[in-house]
Each structure stands twice: as C-alpha cells, then as structure tokens.
Amino acid sequence: MSIVLKTIKKYYKLTILVVIFLAAIYWFKFAPVPVNKFQIKNGEIKEQVMGTGTLDAKIKMIISSKISGRIEQIMVDQGNKVSAGQLLVSLDDDQFKLQVEVAQANLETVESTVNKLQKDLEYSQAVLDNAEKNYSRYKQLISKNAISQQKFDNATETQAMALAKYSHAKEAVIEGKNKIIEAEKMLELRKSQLDDSQIRAPFDGIITKRERDPGDIVIPGSTILSLISTKVLWVRAWVGETSLAKIKVGQPAKIIFRSDPGYLYSGKVARIAIKVDSETREFIVDVNVNKLPVNWAIGQRAEVYIETE
Secondary structure (H helix, E strand, C coil), X not given: CHHHHHHXXXXXXXXXXXXXXXXXXXXXXXXXXXXXXXXXXXXXXXXXXXXXXXXXXXXXXXXXXXXXXXXXXXXCCCXXXXXXXXXXXXXXXXXXXXHHHHHHHHHHHHHHHHHHHHHHHHHHHHHHHHHHHHHHHHHHHXXXXXXXXXXXXXXXXXXXXXXXXXXXXXXXXXXXXXXXXXXXXXXXXHHHHHHHCEEECXXXXXXXEECCCCCCEECCCCEEEEEECCCCEEXXXXXXXXXXXXXXXXXXXXXXXXXXXXXXXXXXEEEECCCCCCCCCEEEEEXXXXXXXXXXXXXXXXXXXXXXX
C-alpha cells in the first residue's frame, strides 16, 4: 500500500511540474507585448525623392606654390580655421631677396646712365640750335654775296654734324629709357617672386588636408594644403533620372548623416545638374544644409529626402 502511495505522489509531483512548464510556455508565447500608440488624424501625404551622396563645399581650393622652392615653415594644419590674407606657408626666400637686391642695383645703374645720356642730349640740342642759327644767318648773307662760299659750306657742314650728333644722342636716350623699363619689369618680377614665397589664404575657410612638411621641395602646382569655404556646404546627392521632372530648385529636403542617423537635418535644393551619368542613369542634386552635426567631415555619406509634392 505504501508503494502505491509513493507512486501516486511521484506522478502527482511530475504532473504539477508539467503543468507549470506548459503554463510558462503559454505565457511567453501568448502573453501581451507593449505597443506604441498613435493617434489617427487627417494630414498631408508628402511625396519624396531619395538620393545618396556626400557632404561637399561649393568653394574649395588647392593651395600650391607659384614658384619652386623649399618649405621653411607651415603655419597651419588640417582642421584649422583661417582668414583671408593669413600667412599659411613660408618658403626659403634668401635667394629671392638677393635677386631683388641685384635687380634694384641694375635699375639704379641704368637710371644713372640714362641721366648722363639726357645731359648729352641737352648739350647736343644746344649745339644744334647754335649751328642752325649760324646756317640761317649765313644763308641770308650768301644770297647777298656778303660772305664767301667757303664760309657758307662750313656752316652747312657744322649744322649737319650737329644734327647727326643730336639724333644719335636722342636715340641713345630712347634706348636707355627702354632699358629702364626692362630693369623696372625685372625688379617687379623679382619682388613678385619674393612675395610668392609667402603663401597666404585667398579666403576665409578651413584647412581640410595637409600634404607637405617643412623641408619639402615644392614646384608650381604641387599640392601643399586643401582649403574650403564654409559659407556654402551642401550634400551632392545622386538621384535616379526618373525623378528629374519632379525636382526643382528651392524644394525642401531632409538630410540624414550616417554619423548621426537619429537626427533629421533640414535643407533645400540649391542646384540641379544637367548631365546624367551614362552608366548609373543618375544625376547630381546639390542640397544646401542649414545645420551640420557637431562633428562633420567633407566627403561623409548622407541620405537626402527631397519633398517634391
């Protein structure tokens, strides 16, 4: 009898465990889950066109050198804000300073020579004036047979020689003045090269990239820094050509940066490309961004949603 009771109790406990297990399964499977509540109301349905692109600047520039030289100092680094006219890069200018001094000395020498030639011209002018007066006077006298033919011939020869010397002196002065112009241009060139050894910011902006260091040798056109203006920053988004007729300048847009996917940034269409890519069949839409994330970078990816209707 005791064995039967023990068996009954054992099965009873097992039954309770099975019931509890089944109840737990039922609870986890069929228990109610929390849901978000939304109030249904009347409103507008907005049609949107989506495009994917990158953040870019409307105004950007590669900072390079107009002349060849060795970088002596770079005053900025990427991420630095700069102002128009601010000194960014300084090249070794010892040679350029020497060339300016040589050009200045050459100009002074040429000017001194021309001053002497000018005095010679003034003297030749005086001699010519005197010779012409004598010639005119002797011409009147010879017509009256008041002087000999020899004296008249001498006066004629003197006047011709004075005119030749005056013409030669005048040509020398003109040539000298041309040399002054050449010397001034050379001095201007050397000063310009000296100025070019100091590279300055062309506009207010931010340095986005630095590719050189002090001691590097640069040649004209080689990149030293990359500069952008922050006055106009936009997302250059690629949009399918089927949406071309729907998009217009000024339409509102929302931008989602992948670095900050939880926030919608507002903007508007600023420019529409007039060329479609032959392979992707997409065109570029530039969308101005009214506000940027705290941390942003040129080239970062973003999705653009343009409200077309």
